[in-house]
Amino acid sequence: MTGLTFVDVCSGAGGLALGLEQAGFSPRLLLDIERHACETLKANRPHWNVLEADLLDFDPVDHPEAYDVDLLAAGLPRVKSSATVTRQSSDAEIRLIQATAYLAHAVQPRALVVENVPTLVEEDSFSPIRDFLHKELEHLGYELTWFVLNASDFGVPQDRRQGILVAVKHQWASAFRPPRPTVHEYVSVGEALAPSMRSRGWPDADRWVAQATSVAPTLVGGSKIHGGPDFGPSGTKARWRRMGVYTKSFGNEPPGPDFRWDPSVGDNGLVRITVDQTAILQGFPEDWQFAGGKTAHYRQVGNAAPPAVGEALGRAVVKALRDPAPSNAGYTSSP
Template structure:
């Protein structure tokens, strides 16, 4: 079998797609309805076929390249969870989950990958969607599994749990195994960001990095209706404060040579994480640029699937599809 192919919907900043590319998949089509993430994708991968379109109105018949693919991938906007308990619930995220399953009907990939909050795999509040997905995918001839991954187990310097649905056509399903952790020791915030913190000559970067001796809490991108960028809810902000980081905002630049780091003096004497550093904490390579103004850029980063998670999932799916099972027959 030749190179594996995929369609990616709600692509955002491209974290899941980049990870799948690293796992050996070639994108046929990437889809997002927001102009700014589309700019991000096109700037980083000009050769990718990126379409700005609404998933609800997307017609694969108008884009035949979306047919006969190995994988349909979706890192969808995260549904209501314990971390977003106070958010106004529009139901949009649940509708996008169902729209992705309906798209399976149309393009019939060999495998389906949906990434979202860990609660999606087990919480009573999501039982209706799990039953919907089970009924539809079983009818179409897929065997599926739900499981939870923590990005920190795959080299990402962040405690970030993901609820994952992988559905594989029955003739390859027995060969699928969820990814196993690739690292034994977590990468800390200090280890991930020490070099960037010192980039403008700040002499205390090493001292700060020694205190930032744990993975980051989960980065939260927030919604378009929300205010400016910050590093998450109150509990996360307190965790950041123990690392000498002011999590109430996102920085414009890393500290300069004259910056005095003294957390006991308050927020003004704590470091601020920049959008570029947040991207590093999500496992993006340093060369992956994020388009837009600061808040829009941070939102893209916070919503992204870490590429190392996408890579691990891609490798697990590829191993199943490249197994000695019968050859694929479309339709």
């Protein structure tokens, strides 16, 4: 244990919080607006202080445990790529980013981690919100570092690029470095799902595993407004089908002894992966419980930050806060 503490907003199913816990942080407060997400957090970590609330309405004055923490973490809903995004945008995702900056202003953590899509870091259309964050945080004494990570570099069997902002108070900022990959070889879909595919005696399990040698495409949880569980856009579905996976719906359980896998016969010969298996592909422990039905379950999985990435980010922040480098060895970037 590091003895360091954090507050996590827009916590979802707890992927980022779980990773930070594995890095040695202890949570003071976790906040999410979704009932099922809060139930998931409470089911898996009954001792965590979980608040069902809207970040836009959250006032830390009413929750003094949010003050005097080492880290404020935010795995925020994904911003939409748009050439019209501005600092004054009414878009809900942009407003949550702004609310996170205002919360940092109020509670003054030693470090802030924001996780989102890579376009937030890379696209010119998002320069107004990046400029907003620099303006709001730099005068408080934070130095900002923007970078992109891929979850597959941290042992997650998924091609999932994530845009990251880490802001660290000046006296510790020079020691911060973005985390480096923790694996030399990617974990494939077949390797990750082999135990569950074999669990009900499916005779073709090893044959399927042997050809599922790539990482999974990015899982997309979608919004609460649109439909049920979905594999995503057509290009993503095509990648799944090349691995012999059915993409029109998810299965309820792994295939059993009577199923014959034969992609040559079309949909009836493709294997259906389950929502529980997508949680494995997101890097959740197999005993992590998700509240709600299939749609709520998959939405939580697809919208989560992989715990392994959260752990890597947490360890990088721990190193900066515990072992600061000389003040003239700064490392910042400003896209």
